[in-house]
Amino acid sequence: QSVLTQPPSVSAAPGQKVTISCSGSSSNIGNNYVSWYQQLPGTAPKLLIYEDNKRPSGIPDRFSGSKSGTSATLGITGLQTGDEADYYCGTWDSSLSAYVFGTGTKVTVL
């Protein structure tokens, strides 16, 4: 149903790096800013990245965002057990005139 596709899960050992992809189209990612959200178990989502690659105050630089064409990527370096969460991309879709979220990716720290 979602117009933004993410891998269901990614995993890595503590201290390693993971990347999460978000694939869309020209009507959403290709022409609008992308945001990323972290949802820890049982809590509301929290903004991690906005305008493709900017971090809100208080978000460590272990989290980074990038975009190329109709795909965006979230990177997490120095993986910690506290990073175990669901991660969602989000952006405006100009064709739908609606905000859309990605399918979500579960990050597991091995």
Next chain:
Amino acid sequence: QLHLQESGPGLVKPSETLSLTCNVSGGSISSSNYYWGWIRQPPGKGLVWIGNIYSTGNTYYNPSLKSRVSISVDTSKNQFSLRLTSVTAADTAVYYCARRGAAVDYWGQGTLVTVSS
């Protein structure tokens, strides 16, 4: 620090109307450049944007819910509301109120609404 808090019934009967209110504190809902809206998350599933309202009253709704949804704002009370009509079990979810500017930067804690007889 902006704070958003949802309130409303936790149980709604099928075919009835779901009504939730979001109280905003620590800032004015009349602030320009921000949209106020609702996002829901069915149990064990992903996030679904429901819709937004701007301080001018302009609204945007998820096309899949548009026929059943309305969002309104009460600037005198610094709150906004959601109405979802003709609910079914598929509308059971945690409902979040949120502020969207460059991104969805403030979220309420969420409230579980169950549709059941």
